[in-house]
Amino acid sequence: MSDHAADRRRFKRIAFDAKTELGQGEMIWSVKLIDLSLKGLLIERPEPWLGDQAKDFFVNIHLTDDIDIAMDVQLTHEENGQLGFVCRHISLESIERLRRLIEFNLGDPQELERELGALIEV
Numbered sequence: 001m002s003d004h005a006a007d008r009r010r011f012k013r014i015a016f017d018a019k020t021e022l023g024q025g026e027m028i029w030s031v032k033l034i035d036l037s038l039k040g041l042l043i044e045r046p047e048p049w050l051g052d053q054a055k056d057f058f059v060n061i062h063l064t065d066d067i068d069i070a071m072d073v074q075l076t077h078e079e080n081g082q083l084g085f086v087c088r089h090i091s092l093e094s095i096e097r098l099r100r101l102i103e104f105n106l107g108d109p110q111e112l113e114r115e116l117g118a119l120i121e122v
Contacts, residue, residue, distance in 0.1 A: 019062040
């Protein structure tokens with residue numbers, strides 16, 4: 001089993017629609033967010049796609065006009081017009097916002113605790 005497949009089993013992905021920007025160096029793409037987890041995210045590949053898989057990216061997910069989730073991510077896979085990223089760095093403020101968002105969407109605090117435990121093991 002690939003690492004990606006194992007992560008899908010440990011981390012529930014939630015479908016979430018929010019204004020999202022993906023960037024690398026000087027390039028910034030407005031992208032469609034497909035889903036999000038504590039470990040990463042999946043987006044539709046923007047056109048034209050000029051990203052360099054060997055370099056890190058940054059993502060800003062705009063929850064409201066003045067509240068964002070920001071993270072540094074690495075591209076892990078590209079399939080069927082979609083790009084999957086794993087989170088490499090996230091601030092405490094952003095992880096708290098992401099945790100609350102996932103908790104709200106899971107509707108089960110115990111499931112969130114299991115996911116947080118799996119995240120710490122990684």
